[in-house]
Structures are given as C-alpha cells and as structure tokens.
Amino acid sequence: MSLLDGWTGATACALQSALRLSNEAFAEHLGIGVRTVASWHQKPTLRPKSEMQQLLDTALEQASQPAQERFAALTNSGSSRPTSEAEQRLGADPHIGAALDWLDRHARRAPGTSRRDVADRLARVDVRELEDRGNRRGRVRQRDVARALANYYRHLPQGYGCYSAFHDGGDSATTILTSTTWLDLDCALTPHNDQVQLADTGAQDESLDEEAAGHAAQRLAETLALGIRLVDMPLYRLISADVRKGTLGGSAAITEFVRYALTMDLLEGELIDTLAAGGEVTPETSPLRHRYLPDAGSVLDLSNRLCAGGTLALTAIARPADPFRGPADYLLLVQERSGRVVNAARQLAVIPKGFHQPMTDYRADTRIGATLRREMEEELFGRDDIDNTLGRQRAADPMHPSRLSEPMRWLTEAPDRLRMECTGFGLNLISGNFEFAGLIVIEDEEFWRRFGGRVEANWESSALRQYSSLDRRLLTELISDVAWSNEGLFALLQGLRRLAQIGGERVSLPEIEWEV
Structure with missing residues (x-):
C-alpha cells in the first residue's frame, strides 16, 4: 500500500484507523459525508x-506524530508485504475489538488471546474457498432446510407447529415455529396495540467452551476476510411473548449484537454446510445447534436463552391506472439480499427487514412499529443517518418529524395514507430468532405520483424486484421461488393473505391457506 500514486479507499481507511475515528467522526474531521467514508470501506x-x-x-500532515506512525505501520511503508484491509480492521476496527473482548471474557481467555487466535485463522483463510462455499450454500433450497429442521425438531409441544401454506402453485413449508393464535393477527401497529415492554433485567452470563470459542473466532476471521460489516450496537432480545389477534405484548431486554453474531447466528452456517455436503442434521453433525438450541423446548424457553430477531414487512404501494401498465393496483416490493449482510445473505426477502434494536429511546423503541418505521426510512427512503452500520447516532430524536424524509413526512401528515399491521409472529428454528411479519400499505396513490422515483433500497439489498398485485400468475411463481429466506416467505404469505382481504379491486392474488 503506497501513496506514490495517490490515495485509495484502502489508504484512506488506514488513515481513519490511525486517527482512531469512527466513520461519522472521520467524515466530520474531513468535512465530507458519512456515505463517502463508507464507500471507501466498500471499495478499497x-x-x-x-x-x-x-x-x-492535509489530514495526514496535521495528524499527531503517534497517528502518523500508526498510519505508516498500517500501510507497511517500506515493507515487501502490504497490510491487507482485513488486517487493518483486526487492529483498528472498534467493533471487531468489541467482539474480541467479548470472546475473551466469555471464553475465560486472557486479554488479547482471541485477537491472536483470529489473526492466525485470518492468515489461513482462503477467500476463494469461502466464495466456493458460498456458492455451495446457495444451492441448498429453502424447502430442504425446512424439511431438515422439521425432522430435527419433530417432537413439538401441543399447539405448536411449523408454518406451511397451500396456494395456487402447490405448497410451501418454512422453519417458522408458530401457533394458530400467532397468525392472522390483523394488528395495527399503534401505541394501543403495540405493547412490547422493556424488561428491567441484567445481562445473561454466558460461558463458551473451546469448541464454541473456536467457531466464534473463525466467524470473525471470515468476516474480516470477506469484508462483511459487523457493528456492535445494542439489540433487543425477547424475554416473553404475549401475542394474539389485535395485540402484541411481551417483554424485551437489551443485549449486544456481537453476542448474537458469535453464538446463535452461527447455527445457520453450520446447518447449511451440513446439507450442502449431503449430510443429515443431527446432534453429532451440528454441535453448535446441540449446544444452543437442542430441542423445541429450548426454542420456546425465551427467558433462558438469547432470542434476538426483528420485523419485516411486505410493502404494497397504491398506483393509479396507467395506459401502458393497466388498471390501478398495488406495487409489491421484494428484495434480493446483499452478500455483505449478516442475516439472510443472498436470499429473497420482503422489504423492509431489520433487527429489532433501539436507536436513542430504549423504552419507546421496544415497540415493533418503531423498528418498522425506522427501516422504512433507511431501506426505502435513503435515510443513511439512521443506518447504525455507518456511525453512532448523535441526534436526540432521529425520527422527529423535522428530520423525516420528504416521503415519510408526507405519509404521516394524514392518517389514511399509511397502514402498518403485524400479520403474524413466530420463532425461526434456524437460529431461534423471533420474527414479527408485517404488512405496509400506502393507500393514497398520490404517493406514487410524487415519490415513486424516490423509493430505493440501501446497501443491504443487491436488487429490488417489483410485482403487480393484479399479476396472480407471476406472484404464484414468486411464492415458489427456491431462493426465499424462511422468514421472508412467512411474511410474504401472511402479507398476501391480509392484502387479499383489504385490497378490493386492486388485487388478484393467489389463494393462500396456512397450516401449522
């Protein structure tokens, strides 16, 4: 890495690391936008x-002597082997540092042990092999995952089952453990109905044995090698759930994202690799699953395990009749997830989709609707200032009306323009996540005239697809696509069921009947 030919994204990131500044602070230091700094990380x-x-x-010239020395070390001036961006992150990324500290504490290791462990593993990582593994994983079908977990968790308590549905294209099975009282909720996400509360409980003590710690260290090494974003932000974990028609209740506590990323989130990779190799999912082939989520009882025991998760919604936007497209309908949005996300990478999902986590008001943000509104702003309307992967939140009220995007502000100015509902709830057997499926309906077709060109997915999506609510044949094919994530398919099916009830002449949807 050299400055002889000028700065690159990689050397700019090295300067940021040497100055020990977050994305937001580095952008402020240079007088530029946070998105520019983020682009340097994405494109070295x-x-x-x-x-x-x-x-x-100028920033390098004005840096302190220690910072200049750190920059020289990071860029390996005069060395025959350049320091990779992954090695720079290992040494300077505060979020990776938080993950390493967490791993040292919970694996009862001496400080610095996990950093050395990850460095050794990083040196042995073959990126091409990881990419090949990603391709192998991509060939494992959603239906095969559902079948494997239905067999693993075949002894279910009475009243619970895995969500499946019958429709025009046949049948679909998912890994979403649910019950009849958790489906077709028709629950408007208003403060009166949306009542998940913040629990006053301390952090759970978790002890990792060497095998579990090794898997966590390998996850960090691969995260660095592939350039995947990992941001340690507060995350809600569900302690209890009281969900029924018209009402969302229960309690949630605060945990850290790295705890989830280094424990429960490892279960999916272990599962998919086993299936990709043609193996059967058993306690012997799935030691992490056997450790963290061994049976259906442990899945439902929310208070004694880490149950993170979030909400995702099918978005339907009313469009006026068009001489080329045809009669008035709803535009339905589906995203192809980026390979750089932690959750549901390279799979189909509805949009928006996000982890349930607080911004600045930990108590008020426990409401599911708070996360869904934030995700609309971030994933549909381009509010990168509320993307917690780009920097820490400094605004006292990020969702204050004065800070809303123009499309979101317009939607909230009249009560009949926007409908937000929860359509179902379940626990995803893949990693134990809770899933609140939703439906967002923009009722006023004036929105599409004004803001249709402003709807654009963020970095979490590699592409957006659009479907007409009148195209029954194409929607039937969509439901049968093998690329769906399980929670995405769950939200799609429940959203279409509800939209069929309320959409009137704007819809001609496949008939969907669920079964538990």
Whole structure:
C-alpha cells in the first residue's frame, strides 16, 4: 500500500484507523459525508477525486506524530508485504475489538488471546474457498432446510407447529415455529396495540467452551476476510411473548449484537454446510445447534436463552391506472439480499427487514412499529443517518418529524395514507430468532405520483424486484421461488393473505391457506 500514486479507499481507511475515528467522526474531521467514508470501506481500490486527495493529504500532515506512525505501520511503508484491509480492521476496527473482548471474557481467555487466535485463522483463510462455499450454500433450497429442521425438531409441544401454506402453485413449508393464535393477527401497529415492554433485567452470563470459542473466532476471521460489516450496537432480545389477534405484548431486554453474531447466528452456517455436503442434521453433525438450541423446548424457553430477531414487512404501494401498465393496483416490493449482510445473505426477502434494536429511546423503541418505521426510512427512503452500520447516532430524536424524509413526512401528515399491521409472529428454528411479519400499505396513490422515483433500497439489498398485485400468475411463481429466506416467505404469505382481504379491486392474488 503506497501513496506514490495517490490515495485509495484502502489508504484512506488506514488513515481513519490511525486517527482512531469512527466513520461519522472521520467524515466530520474531513468535512465530507458519512456515505463517502463508507464507500471507501466498500471499495478499497477506489481513487478519490483530486479535491478529496488534497483533504486527505492535509489530514495526514496535521495528524499527531503517534497517528502518523500508526498510519505508516498500517500501510507497511517500506515493507515487501502490504497490510491487507482485513488486517487493518483486526487492529483498528472498534467493533471487531468489541467482539474480541467479548470472546475473551466469555471464553475465560486472557486479554488479547482471541485477537491472536483470529489473526492466525485470518492468515489461513482462503477467500476463494469461502466464495466456493458460498456458492455451495446457495444451492441448498429453502424447502430442504425446512424439511431438515422439521425432522430435527419433530417432537413439538401441543399447539405448536411449523408454518406451511397451500396456494395456487402447490405448497410451501418454512422453519417458522408458530401457533394458530400467532397468525392472522390483523394488528395495527399503534401505541394501543403495540405493547412490547422493556424488561428491567441484567445481562445473561454466558460461558463458551473451546469448541464454541473456536467457531466464534473463525466467524470473525471470515468476516474480516470477506469484508462483511459487523457493528456492535445494542439489540433487543425477547424475554416473553404475549401475542394474539389485535395485540402484541411481551417483554424485551437489551443485549449486544456481537453476542448474537458469535453464538446463535452461527447455527445457520453450520446447518447449511451440513446439507450442502449431503449430510443429515443431527446432534453429532451440528454441535453448535446441540449446544444452543437442542430441542423445541429450548426454542420456546425465551427467558433462558438469547432470542434476538426483528420485523419485516411486505410493502404494497397504491398506483393509479396507467395506459401502458393497466388498471390501478398495488406495487409489491421484494428484495434480493446483499452478500455483505449478516442475516439472510443472498436470499429473497420482503422489504423492509431489520433487527429489532433501539436507536436513542430504549423504552419507546421496544415497540415493533418503531423498528418498522425506522427501516422504512433507511431501506426505502435513503435515510443513511439512521443506518447504525455507518456511525453512532448523535441526534436526540432521529425520527422527529423535522428530520423525516420528504416521503415519510408526507405519509404521516394524514392518517389514511399509511397502514402498518403485524400479520403474524413466530420463532425461526434456524437460529431461534423471533420474527414479527408485517404488512405496509400506502393507500393514497398520490404517493406514487410524487415519490415513486424516490423509493430505493440501501446497501443491504443487491436488487429490488417489483410485482403487480393484479399479476396472480407471476406472484404464484414468486411464492415458489427456491431462493426465499424462511422468514421472508412467512411474511410474504401472511402479507398476501391480509392484502387479499383489504385490497378490493386492486388485487388478484393467489389463494393462500396456512397450516401449522
């Protein structure tokens, strides 16, 4: 890595690491946008424009002597082997540092042990092999995952079952453990109905044996090698659930994202790798699953395990009749998830989709609707200032009306423009996550005239697909697509069922009947 040919995204990130600044603080230091800094992390070979080169030159010249020395070390000036971006993150990324500290504490290791462990593993990671593994994983069908977990958790308590549905294209099975009282909720996400409360409980003590710690360290090494974002932010974990028609209740506590990423989130990779190799999912082939989620009882025992998760919703936007497209309908949005996300990478999902986590008001943000509104702003309307992967939140009230995007502000100005409902709830057997499926309906077709061109997915999606609510044949094919994530398919099916009830002449949807 050299400055002889000017700055690149990689050397700019090295300067940020040497200055020990977050994305937001580095952007402020240079007087530029946070998104520009984020783009340097995503594209290390990118060469900034000349005026940006000058800003970086000045920042390096004005840096303290220790910072300049750290920069020289990170860029390996005079060395025959350049320091990779992954090695820079290992040494300077505060979120990776938080994960390493967590792993040292909970594996009862001496401070610094996990950093050395991850460094050793990183040196042995073969990125091409990881990419090949990703391709193998991509060939494992959603239906095969559902079948494997239905067999693993075949002894279910009375009243519970895995969500499946019959429709025009046949039948669909998922890994969502649910019950009849958790489906067709028709629950408007208003403060009166949306009543998940913040529990006053301390953090759970968790002890990892060497095998579990090794898997966690390998996850960090692969995260670094593949350039996957990992941001340690507060996360809600569900302690109890009281969900029934018209009402969402229960309690949630605060945990950290790294705890989830290094424990429960490892179960999916273990599962998919076993199936990709043609194996059977058993306690012997799935030691992490046997440790963290051994049976259906442990899945339902929310208070004694880490149950993270979130909400996702089918978005339906009313469109006026069009001489080329045809009669008035709803635009339905589906996303193809990016390979850089932690959850449901390279799979189909409805949009928006997000982890249930607080922003600044930990108590008020426990409501499911709070997360869904935030995700609309971030994933549909381009509010990168509330994307917690780009920097810490500094606004006292990020969702204050004065800060809303123009489309979101317009939607909230009249009560009949936007409908937000929860359509179902379940626990995903893949990693034990809770899933609140929802439906967002923009009722006023004036929205599409004004803001249709402003709807754009963020970095979490690699592409957006659009479907007409009148295209029954194409929607039937969509339901049968093998690329769906299980929670995405659950939300799609429940959303279509509800939209069929309320959509009137704007819809001609496949008939869907669920079974538990």
